[in-house]
């Protein structure tokens with residue numbers, strides 16, 4: 001504004017220019033840059049601190065929560081509602097994964113999740129845990145395609161954020177994968193993530209990605225492959241015609257792998273080049289401390305440190321003196337103790 005101008009005068013001159021208003025872009029599976037690199041939803045692992053750590057190392061990552069009960073969200077269970085909180089600065093795109101079997105509860109949970117600012121909702125149709133399946137949740141939906149479709153429809157009904165589904169190749173064989181997924185897409189699913197094992201296969205054997213490639217050729221929405229990606233080379237080898245990869249256990253003790261995968265898939269870096277996986281344990285220590293501090297910030301001192309113990313054990317796996325270090329780290333109660341153990 002020039003010294004002699006009033007505000008409205010200045011503004012009227014301004015409107016003659018091309019004004020670009022920067023509104024935050026709404027997340028969409030159709031427009032988010034491909035290939036997608038996703039952190040798999042993992043109960044007991046992908047809490048706020050883990051998600052934020054991964055985002056610090058690999059900001060392009062799409063992060064998912066642990067699976068959360070739609071019944072609990074519907075009834076306003078305090079602990080579950082707290083799990084919906086996320087760091088809006090650090091965690092976009094932020095996908096909330098839910099499970100359940102009551103369409104009405106999916107509808108009301110979806111509205112709450114959207115109001116809390118999530119970028120998307122993912123429905124779990126793949127968990128093989130006995131307790132989950134016996135309640136007709138998770139993988140059990142692979143045997144109930146009608147209910148699976150109704151859950152997608154109910155979730156979509158009153159929200160504008162995208163709704164995806166994460167599932168497996170099938171219950172005990174792969175024959176129904178394409179018709180099952182086509183039903184989900186007809187019901188409104190905006191993207192699919194497929195773990196390359198059946199329910200019967202649980203976590204055994206190698207993940208089979210071939211049916212996922214075939215699904216991609218037969219379905220109109222983005223398809224993300226999941227199962228046994230532990231290195232950037234795995235991601236490069238497995239992605240083929242897919243829209244993205246999802247990584248779970250490969251990040252245990254090695255969250256740096258997400259940066260390697262983003263570098264290779266998104267930035268075209270050769271996976272054979274020296275990568276962050278080759279950095280020394282000493283260089284990793286500051287990130288491990290950051291992880292502890294994030295855990296305490298998100299979960300509080302007691303619970304945060306308790307939950308950190310298993311991550312700390314994974315971080316030292318394979319290094320000299322690991323068993324001695326692990327024995328000390330699984331008892332830590334504060335970040336200071338971790339510093340003393342790792343830096344002494």
Ligand SMILES: Cc1cc2nc3c(=O)[nH]c(=O)nc-3n(C[C@H](O)[C@H](O)[C@H](O)COP(=O)(O)O)c2cc1C
Pocket residue numbers: 040041042043044045065066067097124126127166195226227228229246247248249250
């Ligand atoms: C500890 C743990 C917890 C998991 N929790 C979930 C979950 O909450 N929701 C889900 O869809 N899958 C869950 N999974 C499955 C993973 O998302 C993923 O599909 C599976 O581990 C295969 O991918 P990976 O080989 O990259 O680990 C979990 C897996 C593990 C190991």
